[in-house]
Amino acid sequence: MKKKILLIFILSTFIIFAKVDIVTLPSRDKVQLTIYNSADLTLVRDERILTLKRGENSLQFSWANTLIDPTSLELLPKQEITQINISQLIFPPRVNELGIWKIDSKISRKVPFEISYFTSGISWEAFYIGTVSNDEKSMELKGYVKVINRSGEDYENASVRLVVGKINLLEQIRILAQKFPPYGKPGYLPPIMVDKEKVEMFKAARAVLAEAKEKEIIKEGVSEYFLYTIEGTESLPDKWSKRLLSFSQKDIPIEFFYKYEEEKYGEKVRRFIKFANDQNYKLGKEPLPDGLIKIFKYVNNEENLSYIGSDKTRYIPIGEKIELNLGESKEIKVDVKSIDTKTKNYMFNKDGNISGWEEEKTYKIKVINYKNLPVKVEIKRNFPHQYWKIDIDKNIQWEKYDLNSVKFSLNLSPLETKEFTYKLILFEGDRRY
Amino acid sequence: MKKFFLFLFLPCILIYSRTKLVALPDREISYIRFDAPFTAFVEEERIITLQKGVNQVDFSWKGVNIDQDSITLTFLTNKNKLKLLNLSYPPEGNSLIWEIFSPEGGEEKIRISYLLSNIDCLYTYKIVVDKNEESINFSVFLIIRNFSGEDFEKGVILPEFGRTIETSTKNEETKQILIYQKDGIKFEKVFVFDSSKMIWDPETSKENVGIPVYIEIKNKKENGLGESPLIPGKTRIFQTDKTDSSIFLGEDNLKYVQVGENARLYFGDSRDIVVKKKKMKETRINVRRNNSGGIVLYDTDEIMRIEIENFRDKNAKLEILEYIPNEWDMEESTHKYEKIDANNIKFVIELKPKSKEIVEFHYHRRNLK
Known part of the structure; x- marks a missing residue:
């Protein structure tokens, strides 16, 4: 056991720097560690009982070979606050890892003190x-x-x-x-x-x-x-x-779903788990700090497990939804094909050159569910600019996500294949205005 | 350590042979002022015994860094009778000799002042927010860093904060002194989303995106402060918890705060307020062309949407800072805003606990080609 922190109590005033006349060498009575995860920092509160003499008392605190921040050192009496004045903390010349508090006391008795400081490590x-x-x-x-x-x-x-x-x-x-x-x-x-x-x-x-x-x-x-x-x-x-x-x-109810977005994930489908940090999901008692989450799945009734994947979660406040990205999935396939491209509605300038036109692109999207379970698939399509119009099969659920993207949501039964087409009209050149 | 020497010579001996010591007076008191960075202005008072006639007073130093040209001598007694005739710098440096005429012999009080390097003071602050987040306890610490080469046994420190402190300071010593403490100071907590600096869609980031949180304090009398300007310094902020212990909230550098002004300290990020910004529209309208059909003027029609969610169980004051370039006109806005300058606007949104809010604003921006 190493003890690197030493606390020496010196008789009133006299020779400050000579480590003699030790009245008490109080040991720790209580210690509290408040540890942070976003920074390499811990707030330590160390409670000790000191025997004060009336007048000026000196308390020497040393911390060789530790990672204590001396600028964070603080000494506070826990009782008799009005009788005790801690006016100064001195870091003496040419002495490393040592500080001396000057304590002016109007009383002579044992008083509990709290020493607090930051440490790293x-x-x-x-x-x-x-x-x-x-x-x-x-x-x-x-x-x-x-x-x-x-x-x-x-x-x-x-x-x-x-x-x-x-x-x-x-x-x-x-x-x-x-x-x-x-x-x-x-x-x-x-x-x-x-x-x-x-x-x-x-x-x-x-x-x-x-x-x-x-x-x-x-x-x-x-x-x-x-x-x-x-x-x-x-x-x-x-x-x-x-x-x-x-x-x-x-028994946290969860939802598996799949995402497809070429610009973000390439041509592979990604598998996600969705739930929320709230009461509907039997959670919501506390925010969930960021950390690595590993997901396993029961593969039979003998409680054998298989490893599905892992994701680093962000901090999830109470009430916030969670989406875990568990990586690529081969159970769902999304196939996007451009099946037709046309230009039309040309505009010409004074010199007879083309100044504007419309580009009509038709895409066919085929989604195949190879699983024995029903699935949800979200497909996001991003467009080159914000001047567009879209024509989609009526039975397809979609929304405008932002100025140049849309999101399709599909529900597939086990082993089902769905196909749909959409027509994107892009306005180019002067057709934009 | 004594690094300064003050020698007094019998009248009329050779100026440059400094022997025949008359008196080596001790410092009565020193005033140390910290007006400039890294340098202190020292005024020290001493009693010297002068002979009738011309006296030579030799002031020399060793191991300290004094600005030689800053040294001045003031007579505190018999101001009208004593005369400073001459000041000379001997060739070996680090000293000077004053020639003083005294009409009669006796003790006189003088003040020597000079600029001394490698001694200064810093300020640090500690703020403890009470557990109900109603008020703060504010402490000011003065840190004297003396690496000047000189000890001051009886020094009066005159820091900028406006309180006089009498203390000793040894060479190579660092001393922390609590110079001010006040309880019950009102404050406000402000959350700031600055559009031009922060990620618009937190979902696109792998890291946690928090909203910066500030503590705002008014340096005013009615708020328990306002006695003097607050000098820049590192400020560590704590908050008392339910067990009457406290946790560290974070730290920031306090900037210079004049009396009557507000100080803002950024201490950490809140992840319980989520802000997501999207551009919902950007099209060209009012397009004007020249004779060759080229576009010379147009407006962009833009809509911005900011979705805010407060997952906290408390109210929150959120400031949204938005930058709109060029010439613009607001067409519509769901919330009131303040125009900070030509291109910056500010929304102040009071969020209720566990609530959602959508701020949407629609503007036209003029574009000349």
């Missing part, structure tokens, strides 16, 4: 596992969180809170932790380096999965973020990770 991530029923109508979804400690410091019996949300950070905590002196020197403005490589390496480090205990995770919204509080306390030794079950929900 602790992270968390969410991931999901979905298991789809054989008839593709429902899914069991399990959400997990994984906490990874690479901070250089052991945290024993810490209450752990996880924050979902994107915060604005001006400088990386890892960079601030390495800065000496803590605020730099006058006239010298160090470049703010984004040490992406290290962060990536850190993220890629294989996690050692501890045994997943079925602990409850309490969820609440704070400001624009969401806070997960893990029940009880956790010990997070340096270089260890821990996985916890965040939620588990059975």
